[in-house]
Amino acid sequence: MPGNVLLGWLGPLLVAAFGAFLRFDRLGVPKAVVFDETFYAKDAYALSLYGVERATFGDSSDPIADRMLMSGNTDIWISCSPPEADPCPLYVAHPPLGKWLIAVGEQLFGMTPFGWRFAGALLGSLSILILARVARRMTRSTLLGCLAGLLLAVEGLHLVLSRTALLDIFLMFFVLAGFACLVVDRDHSRSRLVDRYENSSVTDHGPWLGLRPWRLGAGVLLGAACAVKWSGIFYLIAFIVMALLWDAGARRAVGLRRPYSGALGKDLPTLLGAMGLLPALTYLASWSGWFVSSLGWGRNWAQATSQGPFFFVFDSLRSWLAYHFQVLSYHSALSTTHPYKSEPWSWPLLLRPVAFFYEGTDDVCGVKTCAQAVLGVGTPIIWYGGLAALLAMIVWYVSTRDWRAGTVLLGYVAGWVPWFYWAIADHRTMYNFYTIPMVPFMILAITLAAGLILGPADAVPSRRLLGSVVVGAFAFLSIANFWWLYPVLSAEVIPHEEWWRRMLFRSWV
Secondary structure (H helix, E strand, O other): OOOOHHHHHHHHHHHHHHHHHHHHOOOOOOOOOOOOHHHHHHHHHHHHHHOOOEOEOOEOOEOHHHHHHHOOOOOOEOEOOOOOOOEOEOOOOOOOHHHHHHHHHHHHHOOOHHHHHHHHHHHHHHHHHHHHHHHHHHHOOHHHHHHHHHHHHOOHHHHHHHOOOOOHHHHHHHHHHHHHHHHHHHHHHHHHHHHHHHHOOOOOOOOOOOOOHHHHHHHHHHHHHHOOOOOHHHHHHHHHHHHHHHHHHHHHHOOOOOHHHHHHHHHHHHHHHHHHHHHHHHHHHHOHHHHHOOOOOOOOHHHHHOOOHHHHHHHHHHHHHHHHHHHHHHHHOOOOOOOOOOOHHHHHHOOOOEEEEEEEEEOOOOOOEEEEEEEEOOOHHHHHHHHHHHHHHHHHHHHHOOHHHHHHHHHHHHOOOHHHHHHHHHOOOOOHHHHHHHHHHHHHHHHHHHHHHHOOOOOOHHHHHHHHHHHHHHHHHHHHHHHHHHHHHOOOEEEHHHHHHOOOOHHHO
16 A cells, blocks of 8 residues: 555545535525435435334325425324324335435434435545545555545536435445445455465465454445345345455465365355345344334234234234335336436436426526526546446456456446346336446546556656646546536526536437
8 A cells, every 4th residue: 555644544535525515515405305305305304203204295296295394394294093193104115224314414404405415415425535545445546546536526426416315325325335345355354364374384275364344344334235225235246246256366366276165165154144144134224113113114013012022023024024025016117207217228328317406597697597407417528438448447357357447347337237137127217327336436447547547656757747648637627527517416596598508418408
């Protein structure tokens, strides 16, 4: 690792502080319930009051509860048992952890747009720090680590989701944090393997490396990703395979004669505990509010409690599993038409972003017709540069088998390819912001490509100068592109003509 620990932390912290400013500045704007905030902000509020989600007035076609909230009235619950004030249970399609995080901000800052967006902005900002640090560890360069953090700070889709109370930013955070733990574990376990190999009797398989706390942390974090959205399971499975291959590669690198059987015998049991059992327990724990409450959807509390504690546990788990099968059926059959739906093949090309918010106004921006918009779109320079970098990673991995190239390709594929099954088999309604867990891996690909362009530290000065110019120009263009789009990412009121000029494709409208 680079020797200057202070710079290794100071640079990423400064980049993260810049990203945090962009995410918290005017966080309460627009002062409205934006897109799917209509579900998650109210679900989070119900969790903080009742431990489970509860039904509210209105629906998506007539959001009465949204209007009540914006007028300051939080008495939004439908009563199922008049005259008792017992709100109706609500069927929900996603696990509760992300909504619990939103609820923290609502408890701290009130049932306001700032309150329900606070947690997303906080974890979105922290993800910039994590990416900068993990890129530094993967490249052994503080400069490249800061470049990765800077690119995430000015990535448009990441900014929008950090400033909106949706679940996807939490999914991205836990996936990235879990991956970072695995990268740290890779370094520590390889060092420990060398020490034990040199100081113990030689065997064909090598030594057992212990419980490995960083891997345990990864298991908890990836379980948390699944407890935000089920799509976290794609990353959990991919990272289990990746970690096992890393273990086998490490044993082969020190010269063990049977590295793969050594990894299966010595590493796999603890790997399954850390990234099998721990994620399952983390996911189960996220449903604690549902288990301890009698008010949740599909809850047979009265029946279970009347027949003793053993039956209570058994019946609760049975009801919980039945609920999950309902949710699985819902997701499999979700094929309703939506104006912003898009197919997975189009996501990397930014062809159909989601308009989270749009409002036309008159005579408030210096001209007759004004616009205020939040468009959930990535920064095009970064996304198209990311496609070129991912192609470079394929070439690099095929030619050198460099683990870093393979890792970022796996992270990108794990967040993208599974959606093709749902698109083909079930014609599921999907949106481009599902790509947000892929974004850190796309930026890591750009960062690794930048390292190749810069060349090694001992390269001839002309090579380093040319590489610095190319990488610096890309960073500058990314910032400029983000600055150009910023008004339509952050709900600034601008002339309608300026809004229209920022629509790169007509499909953005």
